[in-house]
Amino acid sequence: MKPLHVVILAAGQGSRMKSSLPKVLHRIAGKPMLHHVMDTARKLGAERIHGVIGHGADQVKAITQAEDVQWAMQEQQLGTGHAVAQALANLPDNGCVLILYGDVPLTRASTLQQLVSRVTDQTIGLLTVTLDDPTGYGRILRDDQGAVIRIVEHKDATPDQRAITEVNTGILAVSARHLKTWIPELSNANAQGEYYLTDIIAMASKAGVGIEVTQPDIGFEVQGVNNRLQLAGLERWYQQQQAERLMSEGATLADPARVDVRGDLTVGQDVLIDINVVFEGKVALDSGVSVGPNCVLRNCHIGADSSIDACSVIDGATVGQHARIGPFARLRPGTELADHTRVGNFVETKKTVVGEGSKISHLSYVGDALLGKNVNVGAGTITCNYDGVNKYRTSIGDGVFVGSNTSLVAPVSLSENATIGAGSTITRDVAEAELAVARGKQRNIAGWQRPAKQK
Numbered sequence: 001m002k003p004l005h006v007v008i009l010a011a012g013q014g015s016r017m018k019s020s021l022p023k024v025l026h027r028i029a030g031k032p033m034l035h036h037v038m039d040t041a042r043k044l045g046a047e048r049i050h051g052v053i054g055h056g057a058d059q060v061k062a063i064t065q066a067e068d069v070q071w072a073m074q075e076q077q078l079g080t081g082h083a084v085a086q087a088l089a090n091l092p093d094n095g096c097v098l099i100l101y102g103d104v105p106l107t108r109a110s111t112l113q114q115l116v117s118r119v120t121d122q123t124i125g126l127l128t129v130t131l132d133d134p135t136g137y138g139r140i141l142r143d144d145q146g147a148v149i150r151i152v153e154h155k156d157a158t159p160d161q162r163a164i165t166e167v168n169t170g171i172l173a174v175s176a177r178h179l180k181t182w183i184p185e186l187s188n189a190n191a192q193g194e195y196y197l198t199d200i201i202a203m204a205s206k207a208g209v210g211i212e213v214t215q216p217d218i219g220f221e222v223q224g225v226n227n228r229l230q231l232a233g234l235e236r237w238y239q240q241q242q243a244e245r246l247m248s249e250g251a252t253l254a255d256p257a258r259v260d261v262r263g264d265l266t267v268g269q270d271v272l273i274d275i276n277v278v279f280e281g282k283v284a285l286d287s288g289v290s291v292g293p294n295c296v297l298r299n300c301h302i303g304a305d306s307s308i309d310a311c312s313v314i315d316g317a318t319v320g321q322h323a324r325i326g327p328f329a330r331l332r333p334g335t336e337l338a339d340h341t342r343v344g345n346f347v348e349t350k351k352t353v354v355g356e357g358s359k360i361s362h363l364s365y366v367g368d369a370l371l372g373k374n375v376n377v378g379a380g381t382i383t384c385n386y387d388g389v390n391k392y393r394t395s396i397g398d399g400v401f402v403g404s405n406t407s408l409v410a411p412v413s414l415s416e417n418a419t420i421g422a423g424s425t426i427t428r429d430v431a432e433a434e435l436a437v438a439r440g441k442q443r444n445i446a447g448w449q450r451p452a453k454q455k
């Protein structure tokens with residue numbers, strides 16, 4: 001096998017996007033289209049990825065730097081053949097070259113693998129598709145034996161040729177040696193005055209190099225994005241595939257059209273996902289987990305049989321088994337909840353470890369804290385962890401009971417089985433099994449006269 005070099009054309013402006021962002025940086029499932037293409041190239045085992053960039057090159061480079069990516073600048077967009085020419089010097093003679101496009105993001109690796117496997121010194125691989133309406137595309141011309149002999153661009157085609165419905169996807173694979181012979185021979189004597197990459201097909205045919213055609217399983221694989229409508233169309237197809245995968249792995253989706261996966265989501269069996277849930281980054285839901293409507297889960301692991309109730313946001317957290325989160329909970333990065341924990345409505349946690357069986361049921365902020373087992377944190381408890389400059393830690397031992405509306409002014413430590421009276425502002429450590437009450441004493445004044453309005 002020849003070492004694989006993938007050339008990705010991404011120099012075009014994409015003016016129909018009406019955007020200051022280069023087209024290939026527009027996202028599908030939260031990831032720039034160009035990164036989808038690059039990740040596919042990596043799945044194929046590409047030795048190097050050659051990005052041909054022009055419009056917005058600095059922006060593209062800034063978010064796409066990687067060890068295996070080499071850039072080639074195309075200052076002026078003089079055609080797809082001219083674009084490939086810019087990367088030509090960086091391709092090793094013994095390589096197999098796969099041409100992809102930064103705005104054709106969802107081609108399956110399996111389809112491309114098939115294409116690449118066809119490449120030898122006597123054959124090249126061409127990906128075509130048959131369309132009901134081929135308008136605008138390059139048409140595939142075949143001889144009497146059915147062998148591909150040429151591609152003719154729509155604008156150069158005769159009416160007879162325009163009737164052909166098999167079209168060029170633009171994606172092809174060819175040995176670097178051939179490419180280096182043919183690309184310099186391209187001419188721009190055509191309707192658009194461009195150097196067409198597609199003209200190498202006729203050169204191959206003349207040189208006796210066979211053109212082996214592969215077709216994708218489904219048209220979406222070779223669908224390019226020229227405007228935001230097409231972007232949305234591909235997003236929906238991508239999400240539909242994700243939904244189908246989740247269901248095949250044992251998840252019930254309340255509505256497969258109302259779940260969005262923007263990253264890697266793994267699910268165990270009997271996972272239940274209600275409507276309008278967004279998953280971002282790396283998320284794992286173990287068996288029996290249920291996620292209520294309108295939740296956002298990002299970079300988190302939820303243990304078996306736990307439930308995340310409606311409208312909760314979980315980010316950078318790990319949750320044990322049989323935990324109950326929400327509704328309306330927010331777990332921020334560094335939250336680690338053990339088994340059988342409870343974090344209820346309007347509770348925010350950050351960099352906080354919560355031991356087994358502990359509960360923070362209502363209206364609290366708990367940050368930079370360590371909670372033992374079977375702790376009960378009452379409604380309205382705040383860890384005052386920040387003095388405007390530094391952050392301090394709160395430590396709460398096993399079995400502690402924190403009464404409602406308590407401020408814990410960190411650094412502070414509550415030892416095992418301590419009790420904090422409701423409404424306290426705790427500034428000093430509390431020893432094991434002590435009761436701490438820190439609030440104004442109540443006075444009752446009999447016969448109190450309210451101020452009265454003068455008549």
Ligand code: UD1
Nearest residue numbers: 009010011012077078079080083137138168169170196197
């Ligand atoms: C090209 C093919 C056509 C095929 C169609 C599929 C050629 C000559 N024609 O036509 O047979 O049916 O794709 O969509 O190849 N690009 C550059 N630099 C350039 C020109 C293009 O980077 O100088 C990039 C564009 O950003 C775009 C891609 O190459 O992502 C395709 O270019 P485009 O001009 O859209 O080619 P088509 O005319 O659609």
Ligand code: CA
Nearest residue numbers: 170224225226
């Ligand atoms: Ca195009």
